[in-house]
Amino acid sequence: MSLKKMKTAIVGYGGMGGWHAERLQKSDVAELAGIYDIRAERSELARSRGIRAYASYDELLGDRSVELVTVAVPNDVHEEVVVRALRAGKNVICEKPVALTLDSLDRMIAVAQETGMHFSTHQNRRWDVDYLAMKQIYDSGMLGKVINIESRIHGSRGIPSDWRGEKKYGGGMLYDWGIHLIDQMLCIFGFANIESVFCTLDHITNQEVDDGFRILLRFRSGQLAVVEMGTYNFIAMPRFYLRAEKGTALLRDWREETQVVECTHWHENEVLPVQLAAGLTKTMAPRDELTTKSYTVPRPTADVHDYYRNFIASVRGQTPQLVTYGQMRTDLKVMLAAFESAETGRFVPVRGEE
Ligand SMILES: NC(=O)c1ccc[n+]([C@@H]2O[C@H](COP(=O)([O-])OP(=O)(O)OC[C@H]3O[C@@H](n4cnc5c(N)ncnc54)[C@H](O)[C@@H]3O)[C@@H](O)[C@H]2O)c1
Numbered sequence: 400m401s402l403k404k405m406k407t408a409i410v411g412y413g414g415m416g417g418w419h420a421e422r423l424q425k426s427d428v429a430e431l432a433g434i435y436d437i438r439a440e441r442s443e444l445a446r447s448r449g450i451r452a453y454a455s456y457d458e459l460l461g462d463r464s465v466e467l468v469t470v471a472v473p474n475d476v477h478e479e480v481v482v483r484a485l486r487a488g489k490n491v492i493c494e495k496p497v498a499l500t501l502d503s504l505d506r507m508i509a510v511a512q513e514t515g516m517h518f519s520t521h522q523n524r525r526w527d528v529d530y531l532a533m534k535q536i537y538d539s540g541m542l543g544k545v546i547n548i549e550s551r552i553h554g555s556r557g558i559p560s561d562w563r564g565e566k567k568y569g570g571g572m573l574y575d576w577g578i579h580l581i582d583q584m585l586c587i588f589g590f591a592n593i594e595s596v597f598c599t600l601d602h603i604t605n606q607e608v609d610d611g612f613r614i615l616l617r618f619r620s621g622q623l624a625v626v627e628m629g630t631y632n633f634i635a636m637p638r639f640y641l642r643a644e645k646g647t648a649l650l651r652d653w654r655e656e657t658q659v660v661e662c663t664h665w666h667e668n669e670v671l672p673v674q675l676a677a678g679l680t681k682t683m684a685p686r687d688e689l690t691t692k693s694y695t696v697p698r699p700t701a702d703v704h705d706y707y708r709n710f711i712a713s714v715r716g717q718t719p720q721l722v723t724y725g726q727m728r729t730d731l732k733v734m735l736a737a738f739e740s741a742e743t744g745r746f747v748p749v750r751g752e753e
Pocket residue numbers: 410411412413414415416435436437438441470471472473474476480494495496521523561562575
């Protein structure tokens with residue numbers, strides 16, 4: 400059964416607004432109605448690409464054919480743009496981080512509930528194939544219980560030279576990348592499983608907002624995750640490192656396959672000590688194929704447009720919304736706890752919600 404595509408308008412036709420527009424133009428479930436941007440040159444650019452540019456936000460909201468509004472404006476203006484769309488009877492997808500404070504998110508959720516409109520945030524990195532590779536290992540139990548996962552994104556170009564460098568716009572890498580990397584780890588270990596958060600922030604190229612972070616997530620199950628992002632790393636560490644009861648997995652880069660070394664025999668008789676630097680050690684003697692098995696796991700496949708497919712199907716009452724309010728609140732709580740921890744130097748407890 401083919402359903403009519405859902406007419407969708409985009410607010411904010413910058414980097415990410417352009418990304419949404421391209422995908423909506425090819426969508427099997429949505430149709431791009433047009434965009435609205437406060438900057439005339441962005442509207443001109445849209446028109447030059449054959450996309451309708453509304454003259455004002457009121458004009459967009461007054462277009463009764465538009466059922467869904469995607470909000471892709473800087474972080475500090477999400478709430479006002481989202482609330483106006485919900486009050487105009489539109490369903491809303493808002494870019495991440497959906498809000499800068501929990502109160503702000505709760506006000507948006509309250510308006511969505513009051514108006515009966517659907518509202519969600521764009522956690523598109525749930526379709527990253529590198530993260531999915533780790534989630535598959537976790538969910539399949541192929542390596543037994545997972546002990547910890549380390550997730551890292553390393554670049555060397557500092558913060559992009561736009562609003563991300565200023566606090567008043569909700570800049571900084573914790574808001575920008577933190578929300579994705581935290582969401583991925585909570586999707587793996589469970590949103591209700593989070594117990595506490597420890598964080599340190601970098602200020603290497605920017606004193607006003609963080610230009611990198613490292614977060615330790617402690618889960619009620621006793622498992623741990625490290626989530627790290629750096630913009631001053633001229634040599635990048637591997638994207639993912641996972642330790643489990645039965646072995647170790649390493650994923651260097653999203654383009655690659657996951658390397659796995661499984662422990663087939665724990666005990667090894669007569670381990671020969673090896674010379675390491677200025678000493679001799681049995682503890683660090685490498686394993687061989689008599690006690691381990693090495694192999695690679697193929698890259699998963701994923702289609703990020705499934706985010707829109709799910710959201711539109713949920714608006715039509717066909718399926719539950721994938722990114723739930725409980726998850727949106729937990730992502731934000733963890734991020735805010737990370738800021739608090741960076742300031743106090745302590746673990747900050749968090750109560751998660753599914
Ligand atoms: N999910 C992702 O992978 C991802 C990637 C990049 C950015 N983002 C998010 O998308 C949002 C936008 O980021 P960006 O990189 O596209 O920024 P950007 O600066 O490239 O674009 C923002 C656009 O919004 C316009 N704008 C500002 N205020 C407006 C308003 N009140 N009404 C209409 N237009 C307005 C600006 O003129 C600009 O064209 C941010 O929340 C960011 O965190 C998400």
